[in-house]
Amino acid sequence: MKKLLLASTAATLMAGAGSAEDVKIGILLGFTGPLETIMPHMADSAELAFKEISETGKFLDGSTITSVRADSTCVDASAATAAAERLVTSDGVLAIVGADCSGVTGAVLSNVAVPNGVVMVSPSATSPGLSSIEDNGLFFRTSPSDARQGEILADVLEEKGITSVAVTYNNSDYGKGLADAFAANYDGEITLSASHEDGKADYSAEVAALASAGGEMLVVLGYIDQGGKNILQSSIDTGAFDTFLVGDGMYGQSLLGLADMVEGSLGVVPWAEGEGTDRFTELGTEAGILVDSTYTRESYDAGALIALAMAKGGEATKEAVAANLLDVANAPGEKILPGDFEKALDILAAGGDIDYVGATNVELIGPGEAAGSYRYYTITDGAYETIDIR
């Protein structure tokens, strides 16, 4: 009996200690392609989380996390699939932070992640289509689905008592998805829902059609540095519409450039605020990361969630990530802010529960996607003015 006890203790120790190892996690983002300027900051943010967790020395008995970067290209599904295949089969990563754009994320998920049982946590894919994709519980995202934004856009109009609008959207997965989500939630009349192509100099024909259809307001779901801005300009110039409701792609400094003309217009953009966000800003700035870039907070949280899920499972395996990710992200448990990993790992080691709050107030709902909070703003006196966060 004594021998048996000793042997089992030894076995547990062996398994538990497992000796400190090198845990590999993939970062699959579009380092080349249409969003290449924001990707390095996203990758840096995810790696910051890995570094902080490794440095506590308490992650799976002193294991360290090494990240392996790969290029998703954002638009080329076959290149992204090949890159992911390499991460999983040759580099042997246990989970992937990514991918970035909705199209390639779906492709990588069904071609690589699901067949290999690897978890993907996307910081930036927002297409509503990914909510219902067949994922075997392996897909999570720290960014909210555009379905939620569509709901909020519709709510905003209904609160204002606006019963008839014209909609113009960017001709892409993003624009189409968001326009559909909006149409599904809006009870008023949509006089015309027309797509526009980016990269043209003249949108007067598009605006003429929208003006002819009429409506109290024009809903613009495009990109501010592309067609969206020209549509606004042309609408104002011809007097077709005076006020606008704009989606998240229209949030930017260039919009304020038109501020005196779009006075009183409304907009919605994903937003995070609170203690966690401030802490991340502090830590990120210290580490030399451009924290105000898009989706850096979501990337940090994606990285942290994967590592904490492993810690909760007590082993560095693919299965541990899949089984525990929702558990560490949501209540109940001790709230964990960015940088609090030592505390988190202590609690997990003692078998306790944590509720990772992170930089974006992470709360994963439905099939494992962020509930997301949005800032509902108006443009007054040439500046953004928050009406509320919802």
Added chain:
Amino acid sequence: MDILNALVAFTNFVVVPATTYGAQLALGALGVTLIYGVLRFSNFAHGETMSFGAMVVVLVTGLFQSWGISLGVLPTALLALPFGILVTALLLLATDKVVYKFYRKVKAAPVMLVIVSTGVMFVLNGVVRMIVGTDDRRFADGARFVVNARDFKEWSGLSEGLAIRTTQVITVVVAMITVAALFWFLNKTRTGKSMRAYSDNEDLALLSGINPERVVTITWLLVAALATIAGALYGLDKSFKPFIFQQLLLPVFAAAIVGGIGNPLGAIAGGFVIAFSEVTLTYAFKKVVTYLGPDSWVPDGLVQLLSTDYKFAVSFAILIIVLLFKPTGLFKGQNI
């Protein structure tokens, strides 16, 4: 009142933009037609010449603005135009010397020159993008509107607004001045007459002692002026973006061919025919019909013949129809 509203809506969304666009196309088509008439080939690089000229104007305008030079209510770009024309002229003369001169000397077939000009187009395209990048640039300054939509509504008491931008007026006025000057040059001056003679019959022109190289040089100078003005006005009115000039090439060629290629008057008519058909065929007439029809007669649809996505298809269709039924164009140009 309703008839007035219908009229104002139609003017605001069809007549004003189509007139401006037509003037820009006409200037572009004049350049194409001059090259065809004198040098006898279709210059596919013309769109990029416009782009290059507009780019120089954008850069010089930026320089003037940083020096605090302005024209008050008028856009500074007008002041930069001569510099744009000058630089573009140098570029065109250099291209001619390096590229086209050789093919003229060996009396290459026109189709060969077309291919050569396509090559020039790609090179110029790259040069422009290397110099200013691919971003959208707005360089219009000064007063934005001659007639403002909101003010017009208040003044007239109508429910429809009418907006006329300063750049639209400038486009039309500058185009008229340019065309008048060109016609005066071609019809009244000795050099202009020698150009027309060379275009009509090369051998007879040579016999009467006209220097062909001089005619070619002057043609390129005129083309540089026309292309720069057309490009700068288009950029001023809309926005300057290097990519769009390749899209603009099709309507410009359609305008030149519809009017009768080689015929300057035809180029102008062609420009307006193409512009008005593009805008009218893709305009949604719902509002106009609602105003004009009886109260109960409100159309459900948009009353739109073609979706706006098919704008370019309109110029293609007109081009094919004209080539099938009247290959010399509306104004008896040369047969192609």
